[in-house]
Amino acid sequence: DTGVSQDPRHKITKRGQNVTFRCDPISEHNRLYWYRQTLGQGPEFLTYFQNEAQLEKSRLLSDRFSAERPKGSFSTLEIQRTEQGDSAMYLCASSPMGSGAEDTQYFGPGTRLTVL
Amino acid sequence: GEDVEQSLFLSVREGDSSVINCTYTDSSSTYLYWYKQEPGAGLQLLTYIFSNMDMKQDQRLTVLLNKKDKHLSLRIADTQTGDSAIYFCAERPDTGRRALTFGSGTRLQVQP
Numbered sequence: 686d687t688g689v690s691q692d693p694r695h696k697i698t699k700r701g702q703n704v705t706f707r708c709d710p711i712s713e714h715n716r717l718y719w720y721r722q723t724l725g726q727g728p729e730f731l732t733y734f735q736n737e738a739q740l741e742k743s744r745l746l747s748d749r750f751s752a753e754r755p756k757g758s759f760s761t762l763e764i765q766r767t768e769q770g771d772s773a774m775y776l777c778a779s780s781p782m783g784s785g786a787e788d789t790q791y792f793g794p795g796t797r798l799t800v801l
Numbered sequence: 802g803e804d805v806e807q808s809l810f811l812s813v814r815e816g817d818s819s820v821i822n823c824t825y826t827d828s829s830s831t832y833l834y835w836y837k838q839e840p841g842a843g844l845q846l847l848t849y850i851f852s853n854m855d856m857k858q859d860q861r862l863t864v865l866l867n868k869k870d871k872h873l874s875l876r877i878a879d880t881q882t883g884d885s886a887i888y889f890c891a892e893r894p895d896t897g898r899r900a901l902t903f904g905s906g907t908r909l910q911v912q913p
Contacts, residue, residue: 716899725905725906726906727805727891727904730902741900743900789832790846792836795843
């Protein structure tokens with residue numbers, strides 16, 4: 686049983702460039718989440734998909750950020766015109782359809798973004 | 802609003818018990834979670850507790866919930882050097898929203 690996978694694991698970019706990250710959830714997990722974690726802090730919620738529908742978006746998700754899950758399987762998170770403040774670990778999580786304990790979120794290893 | 806607070810640092814000796822504490826503000830929290838994060842890695846789910854429970858035990862881990870005081874604790878028995886990591890508590894409210902709210906994490910250092 687494979688867990689949540691993310692690609693790339695590390696990304697270094699220059700300010701103003703666009704970057705795209707990919708997340709592959711645990712197979713058969715209908716729900717997929719993106720979080721951002723800065724140094725010394727806990728993860729902060731960005732957005733959530735149920736199948737291909739984006740159902741929740743945080744105020745942290747500025748108009749430079751866009752997330753998609755076109756076929757209800759993998760998801761991409763794109764950041765346009767990156768800024769140094771975007772430097773963080775971007776974490777993806779997935780959970781199966783269900784309520785209660787069945788909705789437990791399992792996290793991937795994260796993509797560490799450094800904006801120079 | 803939702804807020805989760807944890808102490809920043811805990812140091813224990815190998816073989817002792819560790820107790821990591823967490824307080825939260827959202828009275829509608831249904832599930833409360835403990836995650837472990839090792840350097841440079843993602844979050845590993847350790848355990849969770851439903852809000853109608855007071856205690857949950859899972860091998861070396863014991864979770865205690867005081868819903869009246871909105872206080873959650875994680876006890877690790879016989880702490881090992883491999884337990885050195887950052888521990889996050891997180892809550893999910895009963896509002897239909899799926900987002901977890903995390904604390905800032907407690908760094909556990911286990912000394913041999």
